[in-house]
Amino acid sequence: MGILDGKRLLITGVLTDASIAFRVAQVAQQEGATVVLTSFGRQMRITQAIARRLPQPAPVVQLDVSDQEDLDALAERVREHVDGLDGVLHSIGFAPQGAFDFMAASWEDVSAALQISSYSLKSLAVAARPLMAERGSVVGLTFDASFAWPVYDWMGVAKAAFESVARYLARDLGPEGTRVNLVSAGPLRTMAAKSIPGFEAFENSWPERAPLGWDLADTEPAARACVALLSDWFPATTGEIVHVDGGVHAMGS
Incomplete structure (x- = not known):
């Protein structure tokens, strides 16, 4: 019997089997989730x-988080496969290339990054709300927004907004029994990372700075943290950011 036995989860962001979202789906199924x-x-x-590579092939429903029609139809589409949800994973992020030049970025680029990478957490939570069980869990993936990182630029600002959105959602959904928490993962070689110009700046320094070490190709530690937060093992935790970064967040320069 796994820690997600009987749980029904909606997972966004599965594009390759190297993604954190794919690993969350894999571990979640191994722990008993649908x-x-x-x-x-x-x-x-x-x-x-990619869904056919999971332990049990998973259905895929249409959802563009920037499309209100898709958001409005989400509950109906999900109900074709499960009768409700116990948890949702937000693993969505996007910024146009222009957003990775802080001083030159246009509002068009910045607003796109904020809508897809920040506001979408609220959009997804609201769209899934009619399906959520009495003690549900929303988990999102972030990259520590406490610092001004090299090359991350407006995506870093979007992550700061994302983390704030999570806190406000925790406030507003808490009375309904829904927890909202984030996992701040260290840099990993995912499709999202490949879209960041100069990502090598993280690759070269992170493993050296992490007290526990850091494997840039291993998504399982972050996935396990997500699965734990989606389970009933954190019944009184909300508005939290769990760091899964080898310990870098706690170290000085």
Whole structure:
């Protein structure tokens, strides 16, 4: 019997089997959960193919978090596969290339980053709200926004907003029994990382700075943290950020 036995989860952001979201789905199924994935557009076929690599093939529903029609239809689409949800994983982030130049970025680039990478947490939580069980859990993935990181620029600002959104959601959804927490993972070689120009700046320094060491290819530690927060093992924890970064967040320069 696993810690997610009988749980029904909606997991976003599965695009390759190197993604944190894929590993969360895999570990969640191993721990007894029923998993539904989301995708949209040209990525849909890719996600459907990747879903067949899970221990149990998972259905994929259409969801573009920037499309209000998709958000409005989410509950109905999910109900075609499960009768409710016990947890949701937000693993969505995007910024146009221009947003990685802090001083030159246009509002068009910045607003796109904020909508997809920050506001979407609220959008997803609201869309899933009609399905959520009495003691549900929303978990999101972040990258520590306490610092001005090299090359991260407006995506770093978007993550700061994302972390604030999580706190406000924790406040507003708490009375309904829904917990909202984040996992701050260290840098990993995912598709999202490949879209960040100069990502090598993290790759070269992180393993040396982490007291526990850091494997840039190992998504399992972050996935296990997400699964734990999606379970009933943290019944009185909300508005929290759990760092899974080898300990770098606690070290000085």
